[in-house]
Amino acid sequence: MKHTQLLVGLVLGAAAAVPAFAQSCTPKVPADHLVAAGKLQMSVNPTLPPQQFVDEKGELQGLNVELGKAVARKLCLEPVFIRMDMPPMIPAMQSGRFDVINTGMFWTEERSKLMYMVPYAQQAMSIYTVPGSKLKITRFEDLAGHVVGIETGTYQERKAREYNAAMVAKGEKTIDFRTFATASETTAALRAGQLEAGINIDETAKAFEERGIAKIWVSGLNGTDITLAFRDKTTAEAAVKALDELKAEGVYDQLFDKFKMTRLQNVKNFAIRGPGPAPK
Incomplete structure (x- = not known):
């Protein structure tokens, strides 16, 4: 009897560990x-x-x-x-x-x-600064010679570096890229004055702008x-x-x-x- 009760308990316990939606399919x-x-x-x-x-x-x-x-x-x-x-x-x-x-x-x-x-x-990608920044950006080339933060190992880093290489080939100053593990770290560094601008996906930049911690200058890049x-x-x-x-x-x-x-x-x-x- 005890053995049967133990077996039933184990079965019921296993069933309880399975999500409810998975028990019926x-x-x-x-x-x-x-x-x-x-x-x-x-x-x-x-x-x-x-x-x-x-x-x-x-x-x-x-x-x-x-x-x-x-x-x-x-x-x-x-x-x-x-x-x-x-x-x-x-x-x-x-x-x-x-x-x-x-x-x-x-x-x-x-x-x-x-x-x-x-x-x-x-x-697509956006370029943003802190609100009130003296840096005015109307195109990617306006970042030449400036310190810009970006997430490492991402598509946006790759495309930004490609844009930068093309700019340098035309005689523009290079962008001083600083890489970070996350978008939050990039924006924190921007707010701390360690960066002049940041690059991230449109929706994330928009979320930062809605919180009042960023101003988007250019969006829709390389969608x-x-x-x-x-x-x-x-x-x-x-x-x-x-x-x-x-x-x-x-x-x-x-x-x-x-x-x-x-x-x-x-x-x-x-x-x-x-x-x-x-x-x-």
Whole structure:
């Protein structure tokens, strides 16, 4: 009798550990395609409002967080978020620490050869200063000779350095770039007078401006797709179907309206974009 009671208790305990939504459905991604069976593990850099950020209670919020949860539920998987800075994300995913990079990663041809990238939104870059700055900026070239902060290991750093190289080739002064691990650190350094300007994605710069700690001078630079990036093709294909369903149900549009971000333009169906990793 005691043995039976113990067995029942173990079964009930295991059921209680499974999220409620997963108890009534079967995972749509086989266990051997996931880092951990029954879980969709996603890396997130929660320093980019309104994409992803930590609220006053220490809880993750933002478009990518809610969209990640919605995709996981469609796949009947438990959403798990792993907080980390952007630079180590790609090697960490390749080494099998998690399934998805969910941090608004810009699409590039080079990255598409390393991961299965699924575009889901669009973003561009802004140049901003502190309010009341004496530096007046109407174009990227106005940053020549100035100290500018930017997140390291990001698309915006790469494009900014490309712009700078082109400027220098034409005889302009070089930009003195100072790199930081997060957008918050960049803005903190700007407010402390260590920088003259900062560069980040439009929506994050807008969030800082709405808080009264930044002034945007130029926006919409070098717009391109941002993506969910997957370690495994089967998982990526399942996520594509989930996004299609969320779009058809109106959830996708509701989330973009809520967080005031830019939808993927002219999309009928989501898809993996690019060749994907070379076979091992």
